[in-house]
Amino acid sequence: MGLLSMAYVRRxxxxxxxxxxxxxxxxxxxxxxxxxxxTTFKPQAEIMRLPVTWWPxxxxxxxxxxxxxxxxxxxxxxxxxxxTVAIIAGNLLTSAMAxxxxxxxxxxxxxxxxxxxxxxxxxxxxxxxxxxxxLMVRFHWDNSFWGIIIPYLYSPMGIFLLRxxxxxxPNDLMDAARMDGANEFDIFFRLILPLxxxxxxxLAIFALAYTWNDFLWPFIVLDDPKLYTLPVGLARLRGRxxxxxxxxxxxxxxxxxPLLIFFFFAQKRFVEGIxxxxxxx
Amino acid sequence: MEAGTKHKSIQWGGRGAxxxxxxxxxxxxxxxxxxYPIAAAAVFSFTNWHGFVSQTPFIGLANYTRAFQDPxxxxxxxxxxxxxxxxxPVGIALGLLLALAINRAGPLTQLFRTIYxxxxxxxxxxxxxxxxxxxxxxxxxxxxxxxxxxxxxxxWLLDPGQALLCVAAFAIWQGVGFxxxxxxxxxxxxxxxxxxxARVDGANGWQVFWKVTLPLLRQTMMFVMVTxxxxxxxxxxxxxxxxxxxxxxxxxxxxxxxxxTLVIVVYQWLMxxxxxxxxxxxxxxxxxxxxxxxxxxxQLRWLRARWDY
Numbered sequence: 001m002g003l004l005s006m007a008y009v010r011r012x013x014x015x016x017x018x019x020x021x022x023x024x025x026x027x028x029x030x031x032x033x034x035x036x037x038x039t040t041f042k043p044q045a046e047i048m049r050l051p052v053t054w055w056p057x058x059x060x061x062x063x064x065x066x067x068x069x070x071x072x073x074x075x076x077x078x079x080x081x082x083x084t085v086a087i088i089a090g091n092l093l094t095s096a097m098a099x100x101x102x103x104x105x106x107x108x109x110x111x112x113x114x115x116x117x118x119x120x121x122x123x124x125x126x127x128x129x130x131x132x133x134x135l136m137v138r139f140h141w142d143n144s145f146w147g148i149i150i151p152y153l154y155s156p157m158g159i160f161l162l163r164x165x166x167x168x169x170p171n172d173l174m175d176a177a178r179m180d181g182a183n184e185f186d187i188f189f190r191l192i193l194p195l196x197x198x199x200x201x202x203l204a205i206f207a208l209a210y211t212w213n214d215f216l217w218p219f220i221v222l223d224d225p226k227l228y229t230l231p232v233g234l235a236r237l238r239g240r241x242x243x244x245x246x247x248x249x250x251x252x253x254x255x256x257x258p259l260l261i262f263f264f265f266a267q268k269r270f271v272e273g274i275x276x277x278x279x280x281x
Numbered sequence: 282m283e284a285g286t287k288h289k290s291i292q293w294g295g296r297g298a299x300x301x302x303x304x305x306x307x308x309x310x311x312x313x314x315x316x317y318p319i320a321a322a323a324v325f326s327f328t329n330w331h332g333f334v335s336q337t338p339f340i341g342l343a344n345y346t347r348a349f350q351d352p353x354x355x356x357x358x359x360x361x362x363x364x365x366x367x368x369x370p371v372g373i374a375l376g377l378l379l380a381l382a383i384n385r386a387g388p389l390t391q392l393f394r395t396i397y398x399x400x401x402x403x404x405x406x407x408x409x410x411x412x413x414x415x416x417x418x419x420x421x422x423x424x425x426x427x428x429x430x431x432x433x434x435x436x437w438l439l440d441p442g443q444a445l446l447c448v449a450a451f452a453i454w455q456g457v458g459f460x461x462x463x464x465x466x467x468x469x470x471x472x473x474x475x476x477x478x479a480r481v482d483g484a485n486g487w488q489v490f491w492k493v494t495l496p497l498l499r500q501t502m503m504f505v506m507v508t509x510x511x512x513x514x515x516x517x518x519x520x521x522x523x524x525x526x527x528x529x530x531x532x533x534x535x536x537x538x539x540x541x542t543l544v545i546v547v548y549q550w551l552m553x554x555x556x557x558x559x560x561x562x563x564x565x566x567x568x569x570x571x572x573x574x575x576x577x578x579x580q581l582r583w584l585r586a587r588w589d590y
Contacts, residue, residue, distance in 0.1 A: 018382050019389060025379070026396045029454070032411045033399070035422060039414070052425040097303040105300055113308075120315045124515050124573060126546050127566045128318030130553050131325060135318065137333045151314040154307060183294025185302075213404045215518050220554060231406045238410075238522060245414050252407035263402055267395055270402070271462055 040064060040250040047245050063246030071247065073254045075226065076233040083148055083218075083229060084211045090153040091207045092200050098154070099162025100192055104174065114163070121156045125216070133220055147221040148229075152211070158203045165199035166192060205266070205273035212259050230255040322563045330560035337560065344564035354565065356540050357548040360445055361569075364544060365513035367449040368456070372509055373502075375453065376460025381494075383461065384468055394465065398458040405455060409522035412451045413438065416523075438523055441541045448519050448542055455519070456512070460505050467501030468494075503584050507577055514573055517546040545569050 039047060040063050042056045067073045101107075102114050132151060133142065141147035169192065177187050193200075215231045222232055234251050241247055263270050326344055328337035348354045383393045400408060415422040416437035424434040438444050475497065479489045495502075521535045524542040534551060536543030545565060553562030 012387075015385065015387055018385050022379075022382055022386060022389075022393045026393060029396055029400060029458075031422075032408060032415065032454075033403075035415060036407070036411045048420050050420055050425070052420065052422055094307065098307050101300055101303050105296065107300060107304075116316075117311065120311075123315075123319055124511065124570065126515060126517075126549060127322050127570050128315065129322075129566065130559050130563050131318040131321035132314065133554075134321075134333045134559070135313070150310075154310050154314075184296050184299035185294060188299065209402050213402075215404075215406055216550075220550075231404050234404070234406045234410070235518075235522065248410050249414070252404075252410050255407045256403040259402055259404075260399070263399075264395075267391075271394065271398065 036249050036252050036256075040246055040253060042246060044244070044246055060246075063244075063250040066244075066247045067250040067254060071233065071237065071241070071251060072225065072228075073230070073233060073251055076228050076230045077254060077258070079145075079227060080212060080229040080231075083145060084208060086145075086149050087152050087211045088204050088207045090149065091155045091158050092204060094154050095158030095162045095203055096166075096193055096196055096200065097188065098159045099164075099166050099196075100188060102159065102163040103166040103169075104171070117156050117159055121160075129216075129220070136221060142221055143223045143227065144221075145227065148218050151217075155203070155207065157206065161199055161203055162196060165196055169195055201269060202273035205270055208262070209259065209270075322566055325560050326564035326567045328560045330563070332557045333559070340560070344561050345568070347561065348564055348568060353540060353543065354545075354548060357536075357543045357545050360540075360542060361514060361516070361544045364445060364449055364452075364516060365510055367446065368452045368513050369506070369509045371449075372453045372456055372460055373505055375457050376505065377464050377498075379457065379461040380464035380468055381490075383465065394462070397461055400455045401458040401462075405518045406522055408455060409451060409519045412447075412454075413523045416447055439538060441539045444524065444538055444542045448516075448523050451519055451523065452513070452516065456509070460509065463505050464498065464501060467498045471497045499584060503581065506580050506584070510576055510580065511573055514569060514576070515546055516544050517550065520544050520547050 038054070038056065041059050041061070042053070043058055043060045043062070046053060046057055098117075102110065136142040136147040136151075139146075141150065173191060174187055177191055182190070213231060214229075215235065218229045218232050219235060222228055225233075225236070228236065230251075234248070234255050237244075237248050237251060325337060327339055327341060329340045329343070330337040379397060383390055383397070386393050418424060418434065418436050418439060421437070423437065427434050435443060437447050471494065475493050476489065479493050484492065520542050524535045524537055534555075535547050536551070546569070549562045549565040549569075552558045552565070
């Protein structure tokens with residue numbers, strides 16, 4: 001292989017040094033995931049035995065069965081899926097509509113409203129947390145999916161992203177459609193929306209990563225075990241099941257794997273989307 | 282309003298109808314789910330609010346004076362600041378270092394970027410549980426590695442002196458890939474003309490980094506610093522998952538041992554949702570909000586004074 005030939009190494013020793021150091025770091029990044037997966041296949045006795053085994057002496061699927069039977073992680077997966085899909089769909093529609101009017105319509109108070117929407121990005125979530133939960137209790141949306149989905153239907157980040165994107169679309173396109181007698185809803189759904197592909201993809205990825213992993217709000221709102229999302233169900237294992245490491249690790253794999261699979265297939269888009277939106281996990 | 286967009290009546294399918302169909306729900310949601318709760322938090326922080334959906338008598342500044350006389354709150358404040366003072370500088374420096382290294386990794390750039398980014402998109406709850414297990418004193422991986430090298434084993438999360446450091450180490454591992462990706466994006470915006478010019482002037486690698494790369498990354502650095510510190514001040518999930526010792530039959534409250542990992546948001550959550558001291562919880566939120574605003578403004582000023590020319 002060309003990369004391994006002595007001449008190449010001599011010429012590119014700096015690159016090799018960088019690779020060596022990055023590889024050591026990469027092992028540190030991935031070790032916890034290896035440990036997560038390998039632990040799910042060890043019997044409890046082996047998990048709690050010294051010396052630590054880097055490969056299971058005895059394989060077991062018991063923890064995986066427990067995750068779906070004792071704890072209800074199949075159900076939590078479907079709950080997470082439903083909430084995530086609903087929020088992504090809502091975010092895409094509301095952000096595109098709001099982004100469109102902020103970019104292309106003129107109305108009184110537009111700039112002030114836009115600044116307010118942007119400003120809400122700066123306010124940390126725990127500030128409105130308590131009154132927002134109080135509001136959910138008053139609406140009887142506590143302990144229901146509504147309490148998770150409705151307050152998240154609008155994404156200030158999404159509105160900002162789509163406004164910037166739609167701003168760059170030439171007005172001539174819309175004027176031409178209007179000349180042809182198209183109504184405004186047709187223009188939005190048939191003309192604007194299809195043009196927003198890349199921005200919508202970035203927003204969908206941001207909303208996916210954020211909603212799938214979102215913890216504090218669902219943790220507070222959802223009380224009924226039938227409604228738990230994956231991170232909430234996992235966190236609720238703390239306590240009674242804390243010492244049941246195999247089960248906790250199997251549940252952790254179930255929680256992380258769907259998003260990781262998605263990530264490996266759409267890596268480039270993913271990193272671009274996260275960079276574009278400046279999401280923080 | 283411009284003449285061209287003015288409408289005498291709102292017609293189905295017209296601009297006015299679209300505007301209304303968009304603005305009404307947006308405005309309602311925005312008022313209800315953002316403006317109202319933020320304003321309410323400010324108002325309720327001056328009340329003796331106990332229990333949801335209840336009447337609330339005003340008690341003036343009592344919640345605020347209580348906070349600054351509450352030794353547990355002060356401990357939580359101190360822990361939060363220490364946590365940020367560890368995670369922010371280390372996380373930012375490591376993120377920048379990684380970005381510079383990965384930028385020079387040639388054909389392996391994509392591979393390394395992917396690997397270091399994995400913890401960013403995995404659930405913090407899941408990874409915090411793994412780390413908690415790896416920190417386990419009797420059969421955890423960390424002690425196994427230490428004894429492999431003949432070093433004394435540690436009590437990690439159970440040691441009051443080490444627990445916060447252990448959570449901070451996890452947070453750095455979890456978040457460094459995010460900083461890296463942002464710095465990588467920043468590095469691609471630097472025109473190679475600057476590097477060529479520096480090289481013509483005979484600058485060495487070290488000088489290029491301090492005089493060219495770092496100043497040109499100012500905007501990126503500003504963004505990374507502000508988000509890292511804001512997120513550090515709001516840490517919740519890692520502490521909730523990692524900081525609990527099992528007491529027979531149940532689980533101790535998060536923040537242990539001896540409140541040494543108790544951070545503000547965890548204490549706020551305990552007070553509001555476990556003790557139903559909602560007014561007090563709201564006041565803590567406002568105090569943290571002020572801290573975040575001051576920290577952000579200070580950073581913006583500092584960065585501007587340092588690198589604006």
